[in-house]
Amino acid sequence: MKLLFSQTMTIVRHGFKIEWANPERWLSPILFAITMLILFSFSVGTIEGPDTAKLLVAETYLTAFFSLQISFARFLEPDQQDGVFSLLRTYPLSGSAWYLGKYITVMIMGLLILIPTIFLTSFLHAKSGVSLMSIPVITVAVTALSGMAALGVLLSTMTMGSGSKQILYPLLYFPLTAPVLISAVEASKSILVDNVNLQSLMSSWLGLLLIFGVMSFTLGILLFGELVKAE
């Protein structure tokens, strides 16, 4: 257990060192999110009427999904370029620790994209009177992110050796995370429009998000080792 923890933390530290050394890696998805939100605002205009909350939530999550996809798809690239990946494959490193380390790194990087996106939507659409910066909405968003990050790590590892990664990653990522998008939008809408609390949502949308998260994480822990193990 102690070994697993220390190995995980080493992977996390290494991951952050890379991200810190290349700010472009986490800045570009945030800039992408800002660009998308501005484009949304230009194309949709002032959002009014009964569907305001739903539209804002959908806009936010769609933006976050696209930005996160960019971030997830390339998070193994530096390891590959530096030869760290090949080295780790032959090193006596537990597959679970490796996955856990990557998962934690991706989760934190995901939060760095998700939270500013939520904040920016509320800021840009302040006139609509709908604020997404509330604890329940952020809880839903983070729950959604936990499942997406678990799947993102796996998909990134799977498509690493593929020549058509650029097309393949979104082709797999978006259909697989469709339930997350639907659940996150519906759960947030219920919170904002119908004032439903998180506890009530546990038996519906939030529950589905949790199931997805647990399932993706379990699959990741079980299968990541198989994917990276040296032949």
Place this chain on the structure above:
Amino acid sequence: MESEKLHVGMSLLMIGLVALTWTWGLKWAPTELHMGEVYRIIYVHVPAAFTAFFSAFILLIASIVTLIKKESSAGLWGRSVAEVGLIFTVLTLATGSIWGRPTWGVWWEWDARLTTTLILALLYCGYLILYSSLAAGPQRNKIAATLGIIIAADVPIIYKSVTWWRTLHQPPTLIRPGGESTIDPEMRIALVSCMVVMIIVGAFLTYQRYRNLALAEELEKLSYEQTP
């Protein structure tokens, strides 16, 4: 030669079975009270949908076997069943769309099952593209098997989310919770027969595709060995 004859015989048998069950459904089964003749498309649509989703289940088994036994043949089974699954998924979408036009008034609606089936088609496409884009070898089998497991595990969640989200589609008529069926017994027999035959055809096509892929792999190995 013996195997060739068996193959031709089996193919003819499959064609005969499909022709028989489709004629039963499209010609002899009773007409539906509300939808009239248009309902008859269910004898193609429902069995195709059932086979498409059943293929995801078989893909799960093939993927687990690939990871546990590390056999390349299981990987080929996975690819074969994904290809056949994709064909049946496309057939389901096409027949669903044709059925939707006279009953809902539109070719496409963001209905629960249509959306789920479209997502399944995209996932099968993704699986096949990933498989073809990777270099042959045990690593490819492991990656494809992992994706196969993820797809199969995700299908029930996708289904649930989309069903809660919105549905226009009628509830299950063949078997409802509690075991009660709302379909006419004559129609039910015809429909179940069509489903059984479609599953058999699906299995036959998967086997044929597996044989082709295994042969192609063998040839690839031979040509690789003979390259100076």
